[in-house]
Every structure is written in C-alpha cells, then in structure tokens.
Amino acid sequence: MGHHSCCNQQKVKRGLWSPEEDEKLIRYITTHGYGCWSEVPEKAGLQRCGKSCRLRWINYLRPDIRRGRFTAEEEKLIISLHAIVGNRWAHIASHLPGRTDNEIKNYWNSWIKKKIRKPAVSTTSSSVTTSSPPRSTAASDAAALGHLQTPFGAAEHQLDAIISQSLALPPKLGAGQADSPPALLPPHCPFFMFDTSVSVSPPPSLTSPAAQLQLPFLTFTAAAMDAPGFQLPPLVDGIDMGMATMDCGLGEERGHDDHEGGNNGQAAGMANGGGCFYGQQQKQQEEEQLGQDQWDDESAQHLLMWDDDQELTPSNLEAMESGAHSLLFMGPNDHA
DNA sequence: AAGACAGACAACCGCGACCGG
DNA sequence: ACCGGTCGCGGTTGTCTGTCT
Numbered sequence: 001m002g003h004h005s006c007c008n009q010q011k012v013k014r015g016l017w018s019p020e021e022d023e024k025l026i027r028y029i030t031t032h033g034y035g036c037w038s039e040v041p042e043k044a045g046l047q048r049c050g051k052s053c054r055l056r057w058i059n060y061l062r063p064d065i066r067r068g069r070f071t072a073e074e075e076k077l078i079i080s081l082h083a084i085v086g087n088r089w090a091h092i093a094s095h096l097p098g099r100t101d102n103e104i105k106n107y108w109n110s111w112i113k114k115k116i117r118k119p120a121v122s123t124t125s126s127s128v129t130t131s132s133p134p135r136s137t138a139a140s141d142a143a144a145l146g147h148l149q150t151p152f153g154a155a156e157h158q159l160d161a162i163i164s165q166s167l168a169l170p171p172k173l174g175a176g177q178a179d180s181p182p183a184l185l186p187p188h189c190p191f192f193m194f195d196t197s198v199s200v201s202p203p204p205s206l207t208s209p210a211a212q213l214q215l216p217f218l219t220f221t222a223a224a225m226d227a228p229g230f231q232l233p234p235l236v237d238g239i240d241m242g243m244a245t246m247d248c249g250l251g252e253e254r255g256h257d258d259h260e261g262g263n264n265g266q267a268a269g270m271a272n273g274g275g276c277f278y279g280q281q282q283k284q285q286e287e288e289q290l291g292q293d294q295w296d297d298e299s300a301q302h303l304l305m306w307d308d309d310q311e312l313t314p315s316n317l318e319a320m321e322s323g324a325h326s327l328l329f330m331g332p333n334d335h336a
Numbered sequence: 337a338a339g340a341c342a343g344a345c346a347a348c349c350g351c352g353a354c355c356g357g
Numbered sequence: 358a359c360c361g362g363t364c365g366c367g368g369t370t371g372t373c374t375g376t377c378t
Contacts, residue, residue, distance in 0.1 A: 015372090059347085088367085099366095101367080102345085102346080110344060
C-alpha cells in the first residue's frame, strides 16, 4: 500500500541490503550504468524496487561517496547553507563533494537534537527559561528552529557566491574592513541562527510576566543581546559566534561586529551562526518611509536585525513579532 | 552482566516536478 | 491539455551500536 508503481510487484524485498545485493547492484551499475532505475532491479537480478536501488546507490554504493565524520569546515558550510536555503538537503549536498543529502540531513537532525537537549537557559535566569515555549519533542523543536530560518529561495542562485565570499571573510569584519563584502546578497538578506543554551539575565524591562507571556522568544533573545558580557555561544565547537551587518545589494558595505559586551565573533557570522545581514541603505530608506517605530510594515516582515539606535522595548518587540514572518532581532547597538 | 537509553545511520514513504506519449 | 511513468527530494521511521546505570 502506498508504494510506487515500480514497487508494486510482488516479491519486492525491503529493509537492509545484504552484501550480495550490494555486489549485484555495483556490478550492474558499473557495467551498464543506470539509465532507467525502474529497469535496474530486474536486469541486475535484484528483488528490489528501482527506487530502493537508486537510493542504495546514491547514498551508499557510489564510488565517490565520502564517509566518516564531518570536518569542521564541512560543518560550517552546512550551517551556513542551511541558514540560507533551509532544509534543501540536496542543494546543500551539492556543495559538499562526496556527501549525500541523506547524510547531511541525518547529521543535521542529530545535531539539532543535540543542541536542543541542552537546557535553554541556565538556572540563574529562570524567568527567561519559564518564558520559553514548552519544549516537547525534537521534531517540534526542529520545526521551531526551522521557523527561524528565513525562506531564501530568491537568493538561491547566489549561493555559490555567498559561500565563497562569506566563508572567506576575515576573522573580524570591522567597520574599516569593507573590502570583502558579500556584495551579492540581496537587499533583504536576513540571516540568523542562535543557540538557546546561552545563559543570561534579561533586563528588568523585559522580565515582567506580561512581556514574557507575549514575547517569549523575542524577550529571550533581546535579553540575551542586552546582557553585559553577552556572547553568542558556539554552534560548532571551537568556532566563535559573531554578528555582522553589512550593506548588500547596493555594492557598498558597512560591516561591524563587536556588540557591546565582547561579542568577538568571527565576521563570517553566517559561517558560524550568529549574524544579521541587511541592506543598510535600504534599511535607512525604509526607516525614513516608515518612521523609526513602525517595524510591522510589510517590508520588514523578513528582517532580522539589531539596530544602531533603536531602543529595545516591549512595544517594539511586540510590533516586530506581529509583523515578522521569519524573525526579528533587535536591540541597541553601540558600536561606532 | 544485562537492560535502558541515546545517537548514528540506513531505508522507506509520500509528494511534487518533469517528461514523453 | 491531459495522463501516466519516472525521478528526485524531504520527512519520517526503523535498526544497529555504543554508552550508561
């Protein structure tokens, strides 16, 4: 039931592949190729459906498969790519030679679970912890994380450029280092990942029960950003988190990190999971049009940002939350 | 030593896209 | 334009294995 037409025949074996089956498939593919997968099982003498053969070949038997643990570079790349394209594993896999979408998907899912299993916030900030949404299953958490990922289909064609440039950014993207911009990012190119294991205390203005009730996540993140000494925890071991804003789409870049409190993350915020990319000039134009307080405008629905001069208040957050499709992230930013 | 548990990995399932008739 | 077959993708489940109690 529910099988594909190619799998409807009787005697179709399922489950794990035996070494003999593997050998048959390898022998057939290497001598004949796999023009039509639906014909492969019969011609190869396998009692499998073509789909199963294809999967087995692509995910396991292919000669160029690269097995073993993911390297730190691969991890960084996966994280960056996932933040850009979301759960498009095949697309991500296409940028990691020898890795399969299935492998990356499995890796990501287990990695997500690992991260989520960490307590959301330390016991020292129980008010924030209790304000977080209930965490029940890894699946729902992954879905919640997915919600934070910005749909980025429009920029997909720019992926290669983004990767090659962003991952090659220098460790710090200071204000004076505007010579390696990810200039191909579109005008609206928010990017953000976070780790809820950060341990911070929220500012008093955000710890009221009402604010927590209404803005659990934003309250938390904003509080995290505001905390003295705040530093995004690494999403990948050994890789510092960082943030950056920069012009994109207009060819002019202003990059900065070093949020107050010593966020000394690497500028490739997109490489290590903390960051925001936003077209600065367009942002200014929008602010002129909208006014500083109107964050729920349609044009801001996919923005995730912190702001140079916008004070973080519950009302701001409320407006942001109501208008955000992806995620908004904002707070006073006092870099130069 | 044995059972419970969690993580890693393999495989399946359903759906949508594509293509040729 | 429609339809059926095929393929590719992403989500989900199943299984194995290592670790902990």
